[in-house]
Amino acid sequence: MDDVSESARNGGFADLNQGHRERLRERVRLGGFAGLPDYELLELHLFRTFPRGDVKPKAKALLARFGSLGGVLGASIDELKTVAGIGASAALDLKLVHESALRIGRESIAKRPVISSWSALLGYVRIALANEAREQFRVLFLDKKNQLIADERMNQGTVDHAPVYPREVMRRALELSASALILVHNHPSGDPTPSGQDIDMTRQIIDAGRSLRISVHDHLVVGREGVASFKALGLI
Template identity: 40%
Template structure:
């Protein structure tokens, strides 16, 4: 009987070279990433198991450490490879807004937020600090919260903005539920931050609730 596993990695590499990997199936993308973690074993079952467990390639890349460790056969070395790929996506998207006026490149900012926090399974707050020309000068992960609550520390944001000389900020957080409608807590906290910013001459440009497929803008919906 012919051994179809023999030469499989070579065939997969040739497939990638042929069309820049565009014809790869999702599990084949994971296979190639996992080669760096497993030099000798067949990683196809592990790649397929990851897709099956999380439902999509995107959700694999956005899974947290504990969730990945619960998948049979997935080692910490494999997890580190997955995390590095996710960071490559995030940093590439961040480069797109790094040296541009963010206020004039809104779609690129939304793309960055989708990639960095849009699919995470816990609420995360990003605070984007800008200068007078609306260029990025700093970014903070303000808080990693539970699924249903993310404290927003107004005082810490204001303190940080003053420390680095930021004159405008955008805040964003994800809703793991996929529903981008703001909660009463979201609205209340945004108003508190807007009032604090206004009192010291800092512009709160927007609060964006983001998921991988949609977003809610407080400014566009006249809540800011």
């Protein structure tokens, strides 16, 4: 094939790709985002990172690698870069979406008693932890009005264990003048059912806080299959 024919062929593909982009954008303008499958939503986002070319294979490869839209956005930058065609810029742009969702979720629980906005809290912890590849232990520190003072990661471990030290949790609670805690950790396996080790560790933290008059309202275990509450299960 000569250079003219090759150029014409590439130009034809460019025209087809541009036409696809415009048709997808027009569908959103007319009908909104709700009817789009996840791969097309990802395509729309990737259009901004890749101003030319067909990004559908990249979008479908991301979903195949991480299993869901939440899995894509919850993946680390290094993990995202393992997908063909996804470099540092595209990975960073995807993580910006995840960080924005986290901050919106945090705002929904930051200015009112956490216990009175329980559904917002569950949504927030799922965004934060449901798709984490490693077990992570977080603590929500609350004031006397049960308003959020801080949400802090106390430890990050392996795929099935994140060691937590009750004295470190209480030390940080005293530093923040917290009156109560909500413990949160994830199960990368996807099943949020508390383990025997989870139950023992929770009891140790409750015991450590009792003499300091720092209560533990709940312990939430987050997995892709849902969120388990120690309080709802009668474990606290």
